[in-house]
Amino acid sequence: MPYLLMLLLLLLAFSVAAWVEPRYQARQEAHPANMMSFLLGDSRRLFANHFFVKADVYFHSGFYPTIFDNQQSFQTPHMAEDAGALKGHNEGDETTFMGPPLDFIEAFSRHFTPSQHTHLDEGGAQGTNGPDLDLGEKGGEVREILPWLKISAELDPNRIETYMVTAYWLRKRMGKVDEAEAFLREGLRANPYNPAILYELGRIYHEDRTNDAHARNLWELGVRKMDEQKTVKSEQDDFIMFQLTLSLARLEEDHGNLPKAIEWLERVKVVSPYPAVIEKQIEEDKQKLADNQKSGAVTPDKPGSQPP
Amino acid sequence: MNVVFAVAGVVIKEMYRRKDFYVLLILTVVITLLMGSINFFDDDKIARYLKEVSLMLIWISSLVIAISTIARQLPMEKESRTIFPLLAKPISRAQLVAGKFLGCWLACGIALVCFYVFFGCLSYSRERHWFLLNYFQAATLHWAMLAVIIGMALLGSLVFAAPSSNGTICFVFVVGILFIGGHLHHVALAMTEPGRAITTAIYFLIPHLEILDVQERVIHDWPLIDWLSWMIAILCALAYAAVFVFFTCLLFRRKALS
Numbered sequence: 001m002p003y004l005l006m007l008l009l010l011l012l013a014f015s016v017a018a019w020v021e022p023r024y025q026a027r028q029e030a031h032p033a034n035m036m037s038f039l040l041g042d043s044r045r046l047f048a049n050h051f052f053v054k055a056d057v058y059f060h061s062g063f064y065p066t067i068f069d070n071q072q073s074f075q076t077p078h079m080a081e082d083a084g085a086l087k088g089h090n091e092g093d094e095t096t097f098m099g100p101p102l103d104f105i106e107a108f109s110r111h112f113t114p115s116q117h118t119h120l121d122e123g124g125a126q127g128t129n130g131p132d133l134d135l136g137e138k139g140g141e142v143r144e145i146l147p148w149l150k151i152s153a154e155l156d157p158n159r160i161e162t163y164m165v166t167a168y169w170l171r172k173r174m175g176k177v178d179e180a181e182a183f184l185r186e187g188l189r190a191n192p193y194n195p196a197i198l199y200e201l202g203r204i205y206h207e208d209r210t211n212d213a214h215a216r217n218l219w220e221l222g223v224r225k226m227d228e229q230k231t232v233k234s235e236q237d238d239f240i241m242f243q244l245t246l247s248l249a250r251l252e253e254d255h256g257n258l259p260k261a262i263e264w265l266e267r268v269k270v271v272s273p274y275p276a277v278i279e280k281q282i283e284e285d286k287q288k289l290a291d292n293q294k295s296g297a298v299t300p301d302k303p304g305s306q307p308p
Numbered sequence: 309m310n311v312v313f314a315v316a317g318v319v320i321k322e323m324y325r326r327k328d329f330y331v332l333l334i335l336t337v338v339i340t341l342l343m344g345s346i347n348f349f350d351d352d353k354i355a356r357y358l359k360e361v362s363l364m365l366i367w368i369s370s371l372v373i374a375i376s377t378i379a380r381q382l383p384m385e386k387e388s389r390t391i392f393p394l395l396a397k398p399i400s401r402a403q404l405v406a407g408k409f410l411g412c413w414l415a416c417g418i419a420l421v422c423f424y425v426f427f428g429c430l431s432y433s434r435e436r437h438w439f440l441l442n443y444f445q446a447a448t449l450h451w452a453m454l455a456v457i458i459g460m461a462l463l464g465s466l467v468f469a470a471p472s473s474n475g476t477i478c479f480v481f482v483v484g485i486l487f488i489g490g491h492l493h494h495v496a497l498a499m500t501e502p503g504r505a506i507t508t509a510i511y512f513l514i515p516h517l518e519i520l521d522v523q524e525r526v527i528h529d530w531p532l533i534d535w536l537s538w539m540i541a542i543l544c545a546l547a548y549a550a551v552f553v554f555f556t557c558l559l560f561r562r563k564a565l566s
Binding site: 058061062066068102103105106108109111112113114124125126143144146147148150170174176179183 | 346348349350351357449494495511512516518519522525529534
Protein backbone atom coordinates (compact mmCIF):
# COMPACT_ATOMS: atom_id res chain seq x y z
CA MET A 1 0.00 0.00 0.00
CA PRO A 2 2.68 2.59 0.92
CA TYR A 3 4.53 1.81 -2.31
CA LEU A 4 1.38 2.41 -4.35
CA LEU A 5 0.91 5.73 -2.57
CA MET A 6 4.44 6.74 -3.34
CA LEU A 7 3.96 5.78 -6.97
CA LEU A 8 0.82 7.87 -7.12
CA LEU A 9 2.59 10.88 -5.62
CA LEU A 10 5.47 10.45 -8.06
CA LEU A 11 3.07 10.36 -10.99
CA LEU A 12 1.30 13.45 -9.65
CA ALA A 13 4.60 15.34 -9.28
CA PHE A 14 5.65 14.36 -12.80
CA SER A 15 2.30 15.46 -14.25
CA VAL A 16 2.45 18.85 -12.53
CA ALA A 17 6.04 19.40 -13.73
CA ALA A 18 5.11 18.42 -17.28
CA TRP A 19 2.21 20.89 -17.14
CA VAL A 20 4.15 23.82 -15.63
CA GLU A 21 7.42 23.54 -17.62
CA PRO A 22 6.23 24.51 -21.12
CA ARG A 23 4.17 27.37 -19.70
CA TYR A 24 7.16 28.65 -17.74
CA GLN A 25 9.42 28.45 -20.81
CA ALA A 26 6.85 30.34 -22.88
CA ARG A 27 6.66 33.04 -20.22
CA GLN A 28 10.43 33.32 -20.06
CA GLU A 29 10.60 33.80 -23.83
CA ALA A 30 7.86 36.43 -23.77
CA HIS A 31 9.24 38.29 -20.75
CA PRO A 32 12.92 37.48 -20.39
CA ALA A 33 13.89 38.11 -16.79
CA ASN A 34 17.47 38.95 -15.94
CA MET A 35 19.06 38.80 -12.55
CA MET A 36 18.20 42.42 -11.76
CA SER A 37 14.47 41.93 -12.39
CA PHE A 38 14.56 38.75 -10.40
CA LEU A 39 16.28 40.29 -7.39
CA LEU A 40 14.74 43.75 -7.32
CA GLY A 41 11.39 43.50 -9.05
CA ASP A 42 9.85 46.86 -9.95
CA SER A 43 11.91 48.73 -7.38
CA ARG A 44 14.77 48.52 -9.87
CA ARG A 45 13.23 51.53 -11.61
CA LEU A 46 13.98 53.65 -8.54
CA PHE A 47 17.59 52.54 -8.68
CA ALA A 48 17.64 53.27 -12.42
CA ASN A 49 16.87 56.93 -11.73
CA HIS A 50 19.54 57.03 -9.05
CA PHE A 51 22.18 55.73 -11.45
CA PHE A 52 21.03 58.10 -14.20
CA VAL A 53 21.60 61.00 -11.82
CA LYS A 54 24.90 59.41 -10.76
CA ALA A 55 26.05 59.63 -14.37
CA ASP A 56 25.32 63.38 -14.24
CA VAL A 57 27.29 63.60 -10.98
CA TYR A 58 30.21 62.02 -12.80
CA PHE A 59 29.65 64.43 -15.69
CA HIS A 60 30.28 67.20 -13.17
CA SER A 61 33.22 65.39 -11.51
CA GLY A 62 31.39 65.18 -8.21
CA PHE A 63 30.37 68.85 -7.98
CA TYR A 64 26.66 68.26 -7.55
CA PRO A 65 23.91 69.47 -5.20
CA THR A 66 22.69 67.22 -2.42
CA ILE A 67 19.11 67.21 -1.17
CA PHE A 68 20.14 69.98 1.25
CA ASP A 69 21.31 72.31 -1.54
CA ASN A 70 19.49 74.43 -4.10
CA GLN A 71 18.74 72.07 -6.99
CA GLN A 72 17.00 74.52 -9.32
CA SER A 73 19.92 74.64 -11.73
CA PHE A 74 20.11 70.85 -11.87
CA GLN A 75 16.47 69.90 -12.42
CA THR A 76 17.36 68.59 -15.86
CA PRO A 77 20.62 66.62 -15.89
CA HIS A 78 23.11 68.67 -17.87
CA MET A 79 24.44 65.66 -19.75
CA ALA A 80 20.88 65.02 -21.01
CA GLU A 81 20.25 68.65 -21.85
CA ASP A 82 23.52 68.94 -23.76
CA ALA A 83 22.65 65.75 -25.62
CA GLY A 84 19.26 67.13 -26.63
CA ALA A 85 17.52 64.23 -24.93
CA LEU A 86 15.49 66.29 -22.49
CA LYS A 87 14.06 69.77 -22.58
CA GLY A 88 15.92 71.98 -20.11
CA HIS A 89 14.14 73.29 -17.01
CA ASN A 90 17.17 74.59 -15.20
CA GLU A 91 17.08 77.98 -13.55
CA GLY A 92 19.59 79.99 -11.63
CA ASP A 93 23.34 79.82 -11.41
CA GLU A 94 24.74 76.31 -11.56
CA THR A 95 28.01 77.39 -9.92
CA THR A 96 26.54 78.74 -6.67
CA PHE A 97 24.01 76.13 -5.63
CA MET A 98 25.77 75.65 -2.28
CA GLY A 99 25.31 79.30 -1.36
CA PRO A 100 27.63 81.14 1.02
CA PRO A 101 29.00 79.01 3.90
CA LEU A 102 26.97 79.32 7.10
CA ASP A 103 29.90 78.93 9.48
CA PHE A 104 33.66 78.44 9.63
CA ILE A 105 33.35 74.64 9.60
CA GLU A 106 31.44 74.67 6.32
CA ALA A 107 33.85 77.21 4.84
CA PHE A 108 36.78 74.99 5.81
CA SER A 109 35.10 71.84 4.49
CA ARG A 110 34.84 73.34 1.00
CA HIS A 111 38.59 72.90 0.61
CA PHE A 112 38.03 69.15 0.71
CA THR A 113 35.10 68.72 -1.65
CA PRO A 114 34.76 69.39 -5.39
CA SER A 115 34.13 73.11 -5.55
CA GLN A 116 34.05 74.13 -9.19
CA HIS A 117 31.47 73.62 -11.90
CA THR A 118 32.98 71.63 -14.75
CA HIS A 119 31.78 69.27 -17.47
CA LEU A 120 33.71 66.17 -18.45
CA ASP A 121 33.55 67.04 -22.14
CA GLU A 122 35.41 70.27 -21.40
CA GLY A 123 38.28 68.71 -19.50
CA GLY A 124 36.61 67.97 -16.17
CA ALA A 125 38.35 68.65 -12.89
CA GLN A 126 41.79 68.86 -14.48
CA GLY A 127 40.91 72.10 -16.22
CA THR A 128 38.84 73.51 -19.00
CA ASN A 129 40.10 72.71 -22.48
CA GLY A 130 37.42 74.53 -24.39
CA PRO A 131 33.87 73.67 -25.38
CA ASP A 132 32.63 71.36 -28.10
CA LEU A 133 35.49 68.88 -28.12
CA ASP A 134 34.50 66.01 -30.34
CA LEU A 135 37.17 63.40 -30.08
CA GLY A 136 40.52 62.86 -28.52
CA GLU A 137 41.74 62.06 -25.07
CA LYS A 138 40.44 65.18 -23.32
CA GLY A 139 36.95 64.93 -24.73
CA GLY A 140 37.04 61.22 -24.11
CA GLU A 141 36.77 61.63 -20.35
CA VAL A 142 33.04 61.53 -20.96
CA ARG A 143 33.52 57.74 -21.07
CA GLU A 144 33.35 57.83 -17.27
CA ILE A 145 29.58 58.36 -17.30
CA LEU A 146 28.94 55.29 -19.45
CA PRO A 147 28.93 52.56 -16.76
CA TRP A 148 26.19 54.32 -14.80
CA LEU A 149 24.11 54.88 -17.92
CA LYS A 150 24.49 51.23 -18.88
CA ILE A 151 23.42 50.12 -15.41
CA SER A 152 20.47 52.54 -15.51
CA ALA A 153 19.38 51.07 -18.85
CA GLU A 154 19.68 47.52 -17.49
CA LEU A 155 17.55 48.39 -14.47
CA ASP A 156 14.89 50.26 -16.41
CA PRO A 157 14.88 49.43 -20.12
CA ASN A 158 11.82 51.63 -20.59
CA ARG A 159 13.65 54.81 -19.60
CA ILE A 160 14.12 56.38 -23.01
CA GLU A 161 16.42 59.27 -22.14
CA THR A 162 19.09 56.81 -21.00
CA TYR A 163 19.46 55.47 -24.52
CA MET A 164 19.42 58.92 -26.09
CA VAL A 165 22.03 60.36 -23.76
CA THR A 166 24.32 57.33 -24.02
CA ALA A 167 24.11 57.20 -27.80
CA TYR A 168 24.84 60.90 -28.11
CA TRP A 169 27.98 60.82 -25.99
CA LEU A 170 29.19 57.56 -27.51
CA ARG A 171 29.09 58.89 -31.03
CA LYS A 172 29.79 62.60 -30.57
CA ARG A 173 32.60 62.51 -28.01
CA MET A 174 34.01 59.05 -28.35
CA GLY A 175 33.52 58.28 -32.03
CA LYS A 176 31.87 54.94 -31.22
CA VAL A 177 29.11 55.09 -33.78
CA ASP A 178 28.59 51.32 -34.06
CA GLU A 179 28.26 50.95 -30.30
CA ALA A 180 25.82 53.87 -30.19
CA GLU A 181 23.68 52.31 -32.89
CA ALA A 182 23.75 48.91 -31.20
CA PHE A 183 22.69 50.46 -27.91
CA LEU A 184 19.85 52.35 -29.54
CA ARG A 185 18.66 49.18 -31.21
CA GLU A 186 18.65 47.50 -27.82
CA GLY A 187 16.44 50.35 -26.67
CA LEU A 188 14.16 49.86 -29.66
CA ARG A 189 13.78 46.18 -28.82
CA ALA A 190 12.68 47.11 -25.31
CA ASN A 191 10.55 50.04 -26.54
CA PRO A 192 9.30 49.20 -30.04
CA TYR A 193 8.87 52.20 -32.37
CA ASN A 194 9.65 54.73 -29.67
CA PRO A 195 9.85 58.12 -31.46
CA ALA A 196 12.70 59.48 -29.33
CA ILE A 197 14.92 56.47 -30.05
CA LEU A 198 13.97 56.59 -33.73
CA TYR A 199 15.00 60.24 -33.75
CA GLU A 200 18.38 59.50 -32.23
CA LEU A 201 18.91 56.59 -34.61
CA GLY A 202 18.07 58.91 -37.49
CA ARG A 203 20.70 61.33 -36.25
CA ILE A 204 23.31 58.59 -36.46
CA TYR A 205 22.42 57.89 -40.07
CA HIS A 206 22.28 61.58 -40.95
CA GLU A 207 25.32 62.90 -39.07
CA ASP A 208 27.66 59.92 -38.93
CA ARG A 209 26.76 57.57 -41.77
CA THR A 210 25.57 60.30 -44.21
CA ASN A 211 22.67 58.11 -45.23
CA ASP A 212 19.95 60.74 -45.41
CA ALA A 213 17.37 58.45 -47.00
CA HIS A 214 17.51 56.08 -44.06
CA ALA A 215 17.48 59.00 -41.63
CA ARG A 216 14.41 60.43 -43.34
CA ASN A 217 12.61 57.09 -43.11
CA LEU A 218 13.38 56.77 -39.42
CA TRP A 219 12.28 60.30 -38.62
CA GLU A 220 9.08 60.00 -40.64
CA LEU A 221 8.34 56.74 -38.85
CA GLY A 222 8.87 58.56 -35.57
CA VAL A 223 6.42 61.29 -36.56
CA ARG A 224 3.86 58.67 -37.67
CA LYS A 225 4.14 56.86 -34.36
CA MET A 226 3.71 60.12 -32.46
CA ASP A 227 0.62 60.95 -34.51
CA GLU A 228 -0.79 57.50 -33.71
CA GLN A 229 -0.38 58.03 -29.98
CA LYS A 230 -3.77 58.42 -28.40
CA THR A 231 -2.53 59.52 -24.98
CA VAL A 232 -2.33 63.19 -24.04
CA LYS A 233 0.94 64.66 -25.28
CA SER A 234 3.32 65.74 -22.57
CA GLU A 235 5.89 68.51 -22.79
CA GLN A 236 8.59 65.94 -23.52
CA ASP A 237 6.46 64.50 -26.36
CA ASP A 238 6.15 67.98 -27.86
CA PHE A 239 9.92 68.39 -27.53
CA ILE A 240 10.57 65.14 -29.41
CA MET A 241 8.05 66.08 -32.09
CA PHE A 242 9.76 69.45 -32.40
CA GLN A 243 13.12 67.77 -32.91
CA LEU A 244 11.76 65.22 -35.40
CA THR A 245 9.90 67.73 -37.55
CA LEU A 246 12.67 70.32 -37.45
CA SER A 247 15.27 67.71 -38.47
CA LEU A 248 13.04 66.62 -41.35
CA ALA A 249 12.55 70.24 -42.40
CA ARG A 250 16.31 70.88 -42.37
CA LEU A 251 16.94 67.66 -44.30
CA GLU A 252 14.51 68.64 -47.02
CA GLU A 253 15.99 72.14 -47.17
CA ASP A 254 19.47 70.67 -47.62
CA HIS A 255 18.19 68.62 -50.54
CA GLY A 256 16.38 71.55 -52.10
CA ASN A 257 12.96 69.99 -51.53
CA LEU A 258 11.42 73.26 -50.36
CA PRO A 259 7.70 72.35 -50.58
CA LYS A 260 8.29 69.37 -48.28
CA ALA A 261 10.48 71.53 -46.05
CA ILE A 262 7.71 74.10 -45.71
CA GLU A 263 5.25 71.32 -44.87
CA TRP A 264 7.48 70.15 -42.05
CA LEU A 265 8.10 73.68 -40.81
CA GLU A 266 4.33 74.16 -40.52
CA ARG A 267 4.31 71.19 -38.17
CA VAL A 268 7.31 72.57 -36.28
CA LYS A 269 5.45 75.83 -35.69
CA VAL A 270 2.72 73.99 -33.78
CA VAL A 271 5.12 72.61 -31.18
CA SER A 272 7.87 75.22 -31.29
CA PRO A 273 8.43 77.50 -28.26
CA TYR A 274 9.25 80.26 -30.79
CA PRO A 275 6.53 80.06 -33.48
CA ALA A 276 7.33 83.54 -34.77
CA VAL A 277 10.88 82.48 -35.66
CA ILE A 278 9.57 79.39 -37.47
CA GLU A 279 7.01 81.48 -39.30
CA LYS A 280 9.81 83.72 -40.52
CA GLN A 281 11.73 80.68 -41.79
CA ILE A 282 8.59 79.46 -43.58
CA GLU A 283 8.26 82.82 -45.29
CA GLU A 284 11.91 82.71 -46.34
CA ASP A 285 11.50 79.23 -47.80
CA LYS A 286 8.35 80.27 -49.66
CA GLN A 287 10.26 83.19 -51.08
CA LYS A 288 13.11 80.91 -52.16
CA LEU A 289 10.61 78.52 -53.75
CA ALA A 290 8.98 81.34 -55.64
CA ASP A 291 12.39 82.58 -56.83
CA ASN A 292 13.37 79.06 -57.95
CA GLN A 293 10.16 78.61 -59.87
CA LYS A 294 10.69 81.96 -61.62
CA SER A 295 14.25 81.12 -62.58
CA GLY A 296 13.41 77.46 -63.33
CA ALA A 297 16.48 76.37 -61.21
CA VAL A 298 16.87 72.72 -60.24
CA THR A 299 18.94 72.00 -57.15
CA PRO A 300 21.06 68.81 -57.44
CA ASP A 301 20.49 66.16 -54.76
CA LYS A 302 23.06 65.80 -51.94
CA PRO A 303 25.03 62.56 -51.91
CA GLY A 304 23.33 60.00 -49.69
CA SER A 305 19.89 61.39 -50.22
CA GLN A 306 18.81 58.42 -52.35
CA PRO A 307 18.89 54.83 -51.14
CA PRO A 308 21.74 52.71 -52.62
CA MET B 309 56.66 55.49 26.36
CA ASN B 310 58.35 52.10 25.97
CA VAL B 311 55.48 50.56 27.89
CA VAL B 312 52.95 52.22 25.61
CA PHE B 313 54.76 50.96 22.52
CA ALA B 314 54.99 47.48 24.02
CA VAL B 315 51.23 47.35 24.50
CA ALA B 316 50.77 48.80 20.99
CA GLY B 317 53.00 46.09 19.57
CA VAL B 318 50.80 43.41 21.09
CA VAL B 319 47.72 44.94 19.45
CA ILE B 320 49.46 45.07 16.07
CA LYS B 321 50.52 41.43 16.34
CA GLU B 322 46.98 40.52 17.28
CA MET B 323 45.66 42.20 14.13
CA TYR B 324 47.87 40.31 11.73
CA ARG B 325 47.30 37.03 13.55
CA ARG B 326 43.54 37.33 13.18
CA LYS B 327 41.82 36.67 9.87
CA ASP B 328 39.78 39.89 9.69
CA PHE B 329 42.28 41.97 7.79
CA TYR B 330 43.20 39.26 5.26
CA VAL B 331 39.58 38.38 4.57
CA LEU B 332 38.63 42.02 4.02
CA LEU B 333 41.66 42.68 1.83
CA ILE B 334 41.02 39.63 -0.34
CA LEU B 335 37.32 40.44 -0.55
CA THR B 336 38.12 44.00 -1.63
CA VAL B 337 40.56 42.79 -4.27
CA VAL B 338 38.25 40.11 -5.63
CA ILE B 339 35.16 42.32 -5.82
CA THR B 340 37.11 45.15 -7.42
CA LEU B 341 38.69 42.86 -10.00
CA LEU B 342 35.30 41.33 -10.78
CA MET B 343 33.83 44.78 -11.30
CA GLY B 344 36.82 45.67 -13.45
CA SER B 345 36.19 42.72 -15.74
CA ILE B 346 32.83 44.13 -16.87
CA ASN B 347 32.93 45.45 -20.44
CA PHE B 348 31.26 48.81 -21.08
CA PHE B 349 31.05 49.55 -24.80
CA ASP B 350 34.49 48.01 -25.48
CA ASP B 351 36.29 50.76 -23.61
CA ASP B 352 39.05 49.55 -21.31
CA LYS B 353 40.03 53.00 -20.06
CA ILE B 354 36.96 53.64 -17.92
CA ALA B 355 38.41 54.01 -14.45
CA ARG B 356 36.33 56.14 -12.13
CA TYR B 357 33.53 53.72 -11.36
CA LEU B 358 36.16 51.19 -10.41
CA LYS B 359 37.94 53.71 -8.21
CA GLU B 360 34.67 54.50 -6.48
CA VAL B 361 33.85 50.85 -5.86
CA SER B 362 37.37 50.20 -4.61
CA LEU B 363 37.43 53.21 -2.30
CA MET B 364 34.01 52.37 -0.92
CA LEU B 365 35.19 48.85 -0.08
CA ILE B 366 38.40 50.22 1.45
CA TRP B 367 36.44 52.61 3.65
CA ILE B 368 34.01 49.94 4.80
CA SER B 369 36.85 47.51 5.47
CA SER B 370 38.86 50.08 7.42
CA LEU B 371 35.85 50.99 9.54
CA VAL B 372 35.18 47.34 10.30
CA ILE B 373 38.82 46.67 11.17
CA ALA B 374 39.15 49.79 13.34
CA ILE B 375 35.91 49.44 15.27
CA SER B 376 36.01 45.68 15.72
CA THR B 377 39.66 45.73 16.82
CA ILE B 378 39.38 48.50 19.41
CA ALA B 379 35.91 47.61 20.68
CA ARG B 380 37.07 44.31 22.08
CA GLN B 381 40.46 45.34 23.51
CA LEU B 382 39.55 46.36 27.06
CA PRO B 383 36.49 44.09 27.48
CA MET B 384 38.56 41.10 26.31
CA GLU B 385 41.33 41.90 28.77
CA LYS B 386 38.76 42.10 31.57
CA GLU B 387 36.91 38.95 30.49
CA SER B 388 40.05 36.84 30.23
CA ARG B 389 41.36 38.44 33.47
CA THR B 390 44.66 39.25 31.81
CA ILE B 391 44.18 42.85 32.87
CA PHE B 392 45.21 42.08 36.45
CA PRO B 393 48.71 40.76 35.73
CA LEU B 394 49.03 43.48 33.10
CA LEU B 395 48.32 46.27 35.59
CA ALA B 396 50.45 44.54 38.20
CA LYS B 397 53.42 45.27 35.99
CA PRO B 398 54.72 48.85 36.17
CA ILE B 399 52.07 50.11 33.77
CA SER B 400 49.40 52.61 34.67
CA ARG B 401 45.81 52.49 33.47
CA ALA B 402 46.43 55.58 31.33
CA GLN B 403 49.42 53.93 29.69
CA LEU B 404 47.33 50.84 28.98
CA VAL B 405 44.63 52.94 27.32
CA ALA B 406 47.21 54.92 25.32
CA GLY B 407 48.92 51.71 24.26
CA LYS B 408 45.67 50.15 23.09
CA PHE B 409 44.78 53.29 21.16
CA LEU B 410 48.21 53.60 19.57
CA GLY B 411 48.37 49.90 18.69
CA CYS B 412 44.99 49.90 17.03
CA TRP B 413 45.74 53.14 15.18
CA LEU B 414 49.10 51.89 13.90
CA ALA B 415 47.51 48.58 12.90
CA CYS B 416 44.86 50.45 10.91
CA GLY B 417 47.65 52.52 9.35
CA ILE B 418 49.42 49.37 8.17
CA ALA B 419 46.14 48.04 6.79
CA LEU B 420 45.51 51.34 5.01
CA VAL B 421 48.93 51.21 3.38
CA CYS B 422 48.09 47.78 1.92
CA PHE B 423 44.67 48.95 0.73
CA TYR B 424 45.93 52.16 -0.85
CA VAL B 425 48.83 50.40 -2.58
CA PHE B 426 46.26 48.12 -4.20
CA PHE B 427 44.14 51.15 -5.05
CA GLY B 428 47.10 52.94 -6.61
CA CYS B 429 47.98 49.93 -8.74
CA LEU B 430 44.37 49.60 -9.83
CA SER B 431 44.16 53.28 -10.84
CA TYR B 432 47.44 53.08 -12.73
CA SER B 433 46.27 50.02 -14.65
CA ARG B 434 43.40 52.07 -16.11
CA GLU B 435 44.55 55.68 -16.15
CA ARG B 436 48.26 55.10 -16.81
CA HIS B 437 49.04 57.95 -14.44
CA TRP B 438 50.12 58.13 -10.82
CA PHE B 439 48.44 60.70 -8.59
CA LEU B 440 50.76 59.85 -5.74
CA LEU B 441 50.44 63.05 -3.76
CA ASN B 442 46.66 62.96 -4.04
CA TYR B 443 46.61 59.38 -2.76
CA PHE B 444 48.98 60.36 0.03
CA GLN B 445 46.69 63.18 1.13
CA ALA B 446 43.63 60.94 0.94
CA ALA B 447 45.31 58.13 2.89
CA THR B 448 46.62 60.40 5.65
CA LEU B 449 43.25 62.11 6.07
CA HIS B 450 41.64 58.68 6.17
CA TRP B 451 44.11 57.55 8.81
CA ALA B 452 43.44 60.69 10.88
CA MET B 453 39.71 59.99 10.65
CA LEU B 454 40.31 56.47 11.94
CA ALA B 455 42.14 57.97 14.94
CA VAL B 456 38.93 59.80 15.89
CA ILE B 457 36.82 56.68 15.41
CA ILE B 458 39.22 54.51 17.40
CA GLY B 459 39.20 57.05 20.24
CA MET B 460 35.41 57.11 20.12
CA ALA B 461 35.10 53.32 20.15
CA LEU B 462 37.67 53.05 22.94
CA LEU B 463 35.56 55.38 25.11
CA GLY B 464 32.49 53.43 24.06
CA SER B 465 34.07 50.18 25.23
CA LEU B 466 33.93 51.52 28.79
CA VAL B 467 30.48 53.05 28.45
CA PHE B 468 28.53 50.33 26.66
CA ALA B 469 27.85 46.87 27.99
CA ALA B 470 29.26 44.68 25.22
CA PRO B 471 31.66 45.02 22.29
CA SER B 472 28.83 44.24 19.88
CA SER B 473 26.63 47.08 21.09
CA ASN B 474 29.62 49.42 21.21
CA GLY B 475 30.55 48.49 17.64
CA THR B 476 27.03 48.91 16.34
CA ILE B 477 26.50 52.29 17.98
CA CYS B 478 29.87 53.56 16.80
CA PHE B 479 29.18 52.37 13.29
CA VAL B 480 25.80 54.06 13.18
CA PHE B 481 27.26 57.26 14.64
CA VAL B 482 30.11 57.35 12.12
CA VAL B 483 27.89 56.67 9.13
CA GLY B 484 25.46 59.32 10.36
CA ILE B 485 28.21 61.91 10.61
CA LEU B 486 29.61 61.01 7.20
CA PHE B 487 26.26 61.36 5.47
CA ILE B 488 24.54 64.24 7.26
CA GLY B 489 27.04 65.71 9.71
CA GLY B 490 28.02 68.47 7.31
CA HIS B 491 24.40 69.46 6.66
CA LEU B 492 23.16 69.61 10.25
CA HIS B 493 23.45 73.38 10.40
CA HIS B 494 21.25 73.73 7.32
CA VAL B 495 18.76 71.30 8.87
CA ALA B 496 18.82 73.25 12.14
CA LEU B 497 17.94 76.50 10.40
CA ALA B 498 14.76 74.93 9.10
CA MET B 499 13.71 73.85 12.59
CA THR B 500 12.00 75.73 15.39
CA GLU B 501 13.33 76.18 18.90
CA PRO B 502 14.44 74.28 20.96
CA GLY B 503 15.23 71.76 18.20
CA ARG B 504 17.23 74.36 16.33
CA ALA B 505 19.48 75.12 19.32
CA ILE B 506 20.03 71.44 20.10
CA THR B 507 20.84 70.54 16.49
CA THR B 508 23.18 73.51 16.14
CA ALA B 509 24.96 72.53 19.36
CA ILE B 510 25.34 68.97 18.09
CA TYR B 511 26.68 70.31 14.79
CA PHE B 512 29.41 72.29 16.52
CA LEU B 513 30.30 69.53 19.00
CA ILE B 514 30.58 66.45 16.78
CA PRO B 515 33.85 65.58 15.02
CA HIS B 516 33.28 66.42 11.37
CA LEU B 517 34.53 63.21 9.84
CA GLU B 518 33.02 64.11 6.46
CA ILE B 519 35.73 66.77 6.01
CA LEU B 520 38.33 64.00 6.10
CA ASP B 521 36.47 62.01 3.43
CA VAL B 522 38.05 63.15 0.15
CA GLN B 523 36.96 60.20 -1.98
CA GLU B 524 35.21 62.47 -4.49
CA ARG B 525 38.41 64.42 -5.10
CA VAL B 526 40.41 61.24 -5.63
CA ILE B 527 37.83 59.57 -7.87
CA HIS B 528 37.42 62.57 -10.15
CA ASP B 529 41.10 63.55 -10.23
CA TRP B 530 40.74 66.96 -8.63
CA PRO B 531 43.95 68.87 -7.93
CA LEU B 532 45.73 68.63 -4.59
CA ILE B 533 44.21 70.08 -1.44
CA ASP B 534 46.34 72.96 -0.17
CA TRP B 535 48.83 71.65 2.35
CA LEU B 536 47.87 74.12 5.08
CA SER B 537 44.23 72.98 5.05
CA TRP B 538 45.40 69.37 4.99
CA MET B 539 47.61 69.95 8.03
CA ILE B 540 44.86 71.76 9.95
CA ALA B 541 42.38 68.94 9.25
CA ILE B 542 44.81 66.31 10.50
CA LEU B 543 45.67 68.29 13.63
CA CYS B 544 41.97 68.80 14.40
CA ALA B 545 41.31 65.08 13.96
CA LEU B 546 44.20 64.18 16.26
CA ALA B 547 42.96 66.71 18.80
CA TYR B 548 39.51 65.09 18.81
CA ALA B 549 41.14 61.67 19.17
CA ALA B 550 43.20 63.00 22.11
CA VAL B 551 40.03 64.27 23.78
CA PHE B 552 38.39 60.86 23.46
CA VAL B 553 41.48 59.10 24.81
CA PHE B 554 41.66 61.58 27.70
CA PHE B 555 38.06 60.91 28.73
CA THR B 556 38.69 57.18 28.37
CA CYS B 557 41.64 57.47 30.74
CA LEU B 558 39.52 59.43 33.24
CA LEU B 559 36.73 56.88 33.09
CA PHE B 560 39.04 53.86 33.25
CA ARG B 561 40.84 55.28 36.30
CA ARG B 562 37.61 55.08 38.30
CA LYS B 563 36.29 51.83 36.83
CA ALA B 564 36.20 48.64 38.86
CA LEU B 565 37.88 45.78 37.05
CA SER B 566 36.17 42.85 38.73
